[in-house]
Amino acid sequence: MPSTAVAIIGLACRFPGAASPDEYWRLVRDGRETTQSIDIKTEFDANFFALSPREAAAMDPRQRLALELAWELFEDAFLLPETVRGEQVAVHLGAMNDDYALLTLRDASRNLDHHSFAGTSRSMIANRISYAFGLCGPSMTVDSGQSSSLIAVHLACESLRSHAAPLAIAGGIHLNLADETAMMETEFGATSPSGHTYAFDGRADGYVRSEGGGLVLLKPLRAAIEDGDRVHAVIRGSAIGNAGSSSSGLTVPSVSGQHDVIRQALSNAGLDRGQVDYVEAHGTGTEVGDPIEAHALGEVFAGRRGDPVAIGSVKTNIGHTGAAAGIAGLIKTVLAVENAAIPPSLNHDSAEIDLGALGLRVNTTLTSWPVVDHPRRAGVSAFGMGGTNAHVILEQAGGGDEVGCGRGGGDRGSVAWVVSGRSGQALVNQAARLGEWVGQRPELGVADVGWSLVSTRSVFEHRAVVVGGDRGQLVDGLAEVAAGRPGAGVVVGRAGAVGKTVFVFPGQGSQWLGMGRELYGRFSVFAGVFDEVVAELDRYLRVPLREVMWGGDAALLQSTEFAQPALFAVEVALAGLLREWGVVADFVVGHSVGEIVAAQVAGVLSLGDAARVVAARGRLMAGLPVGGVMVAVAAGVDEVEPLLGAGVDIAAVNASDSVVISGEEEAVGVVVDGLVGRGRRVHRLAVSHAFHSGLMEPMLEEFSRVVADVSVGSARIGLVSNVTGQLAGSGYGDGSYWVEHVRKPVRFADGVAAVESLGAQVFIEVGPAAGLTVSGAVLVKDRPEVDCVLAAVGQLFTQGVEVNWESVLGGGRRVELPTYGFARQRFWLGDSGSDIPDRPRVTAPEQLQQLAPPERHRTLVELVRLHAAVVLGHPSGHDIDPELRFQDLGFDSLTGVELRNRLKLHPDLARLPLSRTLIFDYPTPSALAEHLGELLSHNDSGESPDDKIWSLLRTIPVDELRRTGLLDKLLVLAGQPEESPQDPAVSDDVIDSLSPDALITLALNTKDENEAL
Template sequence: MNGNSTNGHTNGHNGTNGKAKIDINMPIAITGISTRFPGGADTPEALWRMISKGKSAWSKVPEDRFALDAFYHPDPDRNGAMNVAGGHFLDEDIASFDAPFFGISRNEAKAMDPQQRLQLESAYEALENAGISIDQASGTKTSVHIGVFNKDYADIMCRDPETGPLYQATGNGQSILSNRISYFFNLKGPSVTVDTACSSSLVGLHLAVQGLRMGEVEQAIVGGTNLIFSPDIMVAMSLLGFLSPDGRAYAFDHRAKGYARGGGIATLVLKPLDKAVRDGDPIRAVIRGTGVNSDGRTAGITLPNGDAQAELIREVYTNADLDPAETGYFEAHGTGTQAGDPMEAGAIHRVFTADRQRSSPLYLGSIKTNIGHLEGASGLAGVVKAVLCLEKGQIPPNINFEKQNERLDLEAWNIKVPTELTQWPADVPRRASVNSFGYGGTNAHVVLDGYDATQHEMRTIDTDIDQRLFVFSAGHQEAASSLFTRMASYLRDIPTSNHARLLQQLAYTLSQRRSQLSHRMAISASSIAELIDTLENGKLTLVKSQRVSRLGLVFTGQGAQTAQMGVGLMYQYGVFADSLNLAGAALKNIGCTWDLVEELSKDAETSLVNEPLYSQPLCTAVQIALVDLLRSWDVQPTAVTGHSSGEIAAAYAAGALSHEAAMIAAYYRGVASSKLAADSSVNGGMAAVGLSPDEVQGYLAKLTSGKLVIACYNAPYNVTLSGDIPALDELESLLQDTGVFFRRLKVPVAYHSHHMQQIAEVYRKSLESLPRPEASDSDVQFFSSVTGTLTPISELNAEYWVRNMTSPVQFTSSLKSMCLGLKSDGKRLTRGNKMNVQMLVEVGPHSALAGPIKSILKDPSFSSKAQLPYTSCLVRKQDPLSAVQKAAGDLFMNGYAVNLAHINEPIDGPCPRVLSDLPPYSWNHSQRYWHESRISKNYRLRDQPRKDLIGAPASDWNPTEPRWRGFIRLSELPWIKVTR
């Protein structure tokens, strides 16, 4: 999986230097959040929509998890049965997994606990949400702490040990839950799986915070996982009386009868606040304090200890030097049990409300009423809810609350359970507490503060950017539809007033703060409306990246020029404008009487761009400016070639000519050509002909009215002829009825013909002051269209440029030599069939060489697999910003490491804000991975419950030999007892 990124985001790379600094009260930022919760709450935003509206994710047990009817019985004391009617389950197919994304084989994926699989995906989503790419995370001292409780998949496999898969040990090892994340992302910090039952994930968060504050790590991934698809633990907990019979949570309500199970995954990314601010990370909330303790000895190992809970909370606040009276909301463990709720609420009262103003009650809630008790992930579920409350400044209703538990006195305790969406109290800071308790007595607590981004928000530089490049990527082609649809939907929901800022933030987030994966798309747009339209109607597909690193630049010759070519780039890219100004200054220094930028800016009616005196230097100046712009984007060629006068800018790109020298060569070429055009005694012209060189020679031999020569070998069946006008007229007549393509070129002189000999000496003398090529550290290969071969840049002297004007253009040979890496002796620069360049970029006013290039690449000497990607910097009648950004997008899509930051933010300054609410990655869940024996399936999905006398169908049975297994218990069947 290719996850390269081009920005300089540090994320604390590569460990700490020297002795780590310990700060026991260091504020810790939550920078990334991922949720996979019941009720379709697969993003924090979706979760907020659900809980803010007081919705419940309760449902019956999905049929693919286990057969509820076969295990349900209303008697909680009945062995092998459960008295639970439903719960809270993930909507998605838990067998589906994007194994190829993580480089996991089908056999290994089938052996992996779905909790491992979804936790991997969730970890990626959390890093993505934090603006951390795969490459940025790799090698960092990042810890991983994953909370877990259940192991349903292991239970399924152990039901029939003889059928276990090869990778069962690693696929179901609890330690691998965290280790696999560290392995895939190449993370070097501690990797720890935590099982303290229902407090696991909050204990994991505490351990992560400790590591950050001790300086042991630089960032942390904290996760929690809980999936329900085996009846066994439901049966066991039902027998202990833990579970709510209807599967709903009634936290603090008089109907509380037990907790409601829920399945889900949550992951957070943590980082010291000062480093998160430094790196421009999204900051969702700030952890002010954490703590963990144990109940010790109680009346029973599963019975809570209110004093221990109160002591823990008080200790966390004391250590953080915080006043409990300033906390506005408390996200309780709140399982909805008769013993637990009063104990917890009493402990909260003792810590928080003794000195509290009566006008400012403490709001109390529990997300378990919405999504159930996620057990191993429940602590983080509470944290995510609290973070959203802090961000939104609102407290959601606590559903399933109609009347308080009779053992509570919330009014006297100054505690309020909200039953509607409530604004955050105005008289207290945005601070929240979160509890999470394990059924064995391990308690965890965290204090969170809201974060005011305006304190540290980096000022956005007004760069007058009119157009930006938006990049998208995935690990598979199938993501395209979902990726583009979800993004368009997201953009439609953005208020119009935020569009300008959003464009900048979106381009930055997509290009700099997300992994750049193997299948790519890039879109240039100047508005949200344009971007939405392209996403919805552009018939987009993701392009498989080729990981291009070797570029060939091809420079257009004369004839492609247009008025105002590329001039729009001046207003967005200072590099381009500076280059043109430098070109203009170079012309002034040699006595040019007209202003280059002024002439370039003229419209079609007033422009003199088609006159040789102007066209030569204008084209070269634009090409050099494009080279400079590409360099600013880290686009560096391996090789260059040029068509005719395009060789001047190609020589600049290769380091053979300075900017000034290139402009001198172009200017005097234009001066000489204009003198020839003004000579009325010379009547010359040019035409493009669709014949091969050999074929055209037969026609040239028949001419009697003048002389024509092949001026340009453009492609195997495309030549340009140059010479006397009468001869052109005669040839046109000869070809008139043959169907052969013939088109006159709008040029005033016969370039690359005998006509040019008349000005050769004039041009030669003009170049006497041209600086000779100096030794250069450039390793760019120059393939000459004068010789058609690789040419040392030391040979590009004044005499060479005269030959460039007078000799035929051997473009077919030069392009072929560049692509294949042919030296002048015919030997190759590269071994085997490896291409010398992997992609071609045309640099000029128009994509004039696109057709010839395509034709040349069809030559039999090229492998059928060697069709090189092609793009052009500018295209006639196309907005120059769109065109050049499309070229950059083509480079990106083909895997070239173009500097996207410099494309979208050409002026150095603070980075835009990372968008933390973008749609998460679109996983490829088209494949299911599941390993289960017939015996296990017969048990888990059996279609009949246990009967009183014969029991339940045996797991190892078949329809032709049915077998039943059961126990006769007097406690269940008292009527069979014989009275003596």
């Protein structure tokens, strides 16, 4: 294999009857013929590519198709598009004709806007890919007529060989949009009246107009092998050339021009004519072209040893796809080499020329690839109407039959399938496509599908996680997502700007026999941490903890002596597992004994000291006389406290309407009776002792002695104290603290409020469910533990918490998956895209000034959304997400100015200093609305900001303006380059010559100087 060999590591295509390479292979393999129009010419997922409806409608559909194909190309290559942003990736794309520009200009008064020039420029087809994906390598649209796309492939290979880029996208797109172009081709006399392509057949009567697009992702073979890429096939060599001057005419093919380029490609590949098994011919089915091509091939292959060379033409399947004809033939041949089969060339009965004498035969049936003593090889030709020709030599990839890499997933029990989309509809599409894909491929392992979803697919804000133990469960879960009715094992959400994350560690009463055993058997990280914790605890326990937790004596585990150490072991191990999966807490909060877990996880207590505190605490509490009760009450502390008598204490304040009382049974009963009489709900807890009450005092002296020498470290993360209900400060965590902790009430509600005030939004119970949060728990009794923990991290993920899913799933093989489920809408010239009147009004004049700040902000958000919808061409302000960046909504600098100008039409906003860079300074509709609200608040005096600047400038001496640099700026704005000599203040004529906009611009650009003055 020459060092210049190029690997094809990705494929994407859209041809008649085939929306993907897989469908395309089935079409040609099965010998089907179709030239139906591609049905997505008018449809596009503009939101996915952050394009406004207005811009999408102005864009040539070839640009739109190029974007979608490029995304699918990266997905086919198992490459995350975001990883190549900013890299030197080349883009070479073949295209001819400009039908959409012609359609635009048919009714220019209706169709033209500022997006039209770029939207209809042929050069922008390739550039659109480079811009959207952030690719910095060579980027060009190639037009050599019908050979354009194969010329583009050759040029892309040259970019790789010359080290201009390490990766290249190549191919072509051709769409038939204007009747005028069809008329010209018919008048030219080359189109088929029969509607069939008779390549190399006596019935040849012209080509059949068709359309489509295809792309390949190219990489130097050596680099592809080193990087472990899946290689579809190898481009061993290629060549391009022109026939030069011909007496037959500009548009007539040349035998010499064609055989010269084929010979050159063979030479560049280091091969001779006997080492090629098949040729995908240009094969247009024209009376002039096919005989010339046959003789050119004959001059290369006639007289070689062995059987005649098989030839065929994909144009017999899908017609002539114009500038995309070469890539159509190339992708067909790549798939044939990959599948070791040569598809039939259709509509061939007999030829007027003796193909056998030329060393050729048309392959008319599906044929296994010939058994040869070399890798499977094929040539692909494409010839342009003006004589620019291309030929590419393809070769089978060494060991390229294997798609997967890494170890197989095997049967691991429950797994998670993660799907996401840039919109809710796209998420539905993704789930439906994946369910159908897996349902049709029983050979796919569920673990491998899960692994491929998280390792080869990008993540978007609309998310779903489906958890299940077998294919049926998972496919059913996908169906629920697709139907919009999530059930058990399915989590759906939209990730936003998530706040800080809190791990909540439950206390005693939430434990059950066998907890943690399934996790121990599945996750090595959990097992490792659990073993370490248990080893420390067992030093202080009379029965090994593992025997208690996973034995058959439930009563023993319910004993405080073992319940508290068991909870500690499971919760510390769970925290370690979550940390391994990339889920990191900003704050930790424990409930009662759970706080010891929090202190250990935060680094305040070493594992050894924490184990000693927990074991002593449980043992000493268990040694107290039995008796005493704890009752949960659905009432606030202010209502409960006045009812307490001797022998009853507040044990915990869990929420504003949830209190636990604890103490002697008779005394607690009196309080409970009173609360029940008031209609309050009560629930007696299943505990052996009255924790956090006076009944704990007999253990405190001994406990104090045991924990007296506990060492205290600094907290690595925010840690909340049950005793104070606030973040732990200096002196936290020593022996005396844990003694006090036993007796004082658990101020859990205050702790939650404290972290919420610091930005906490996501709470997760890291332990057996105790109902402490509404967000859910990592473990739930009577549910499979692996399912629970996967669903729990899935819940976090759908909220926007980062999760390292590759670590969660632990590896597998890459397998083929369906490409992105674009949520397409119609975009075409003349479609208004909006039913909004030109100047919408949200509030009456001056009403904004009178609104209270919260209502004003809501109104301003709706105002911005509505005007943004008008500017972008959306039918409603509801289509504008107020938290998305303007650039992600499809705004650019020009539409940003248009939005600014529309906002100034509102009477209350007309005199506000709104800069032309408004959408960049305040990057979301919500942020802009907040800024507008602040300006309105500062403008309540009635004097407009430009009036204030005007007045200020009249009072500032020239020396002060000169010292701060403001004078030069004023004079430039006024168009007076020379400084006025000795004016005591800025003259009225200078001020009067400045427009309000100029003054506002000056103020915005010289904010620091103004503040100094």
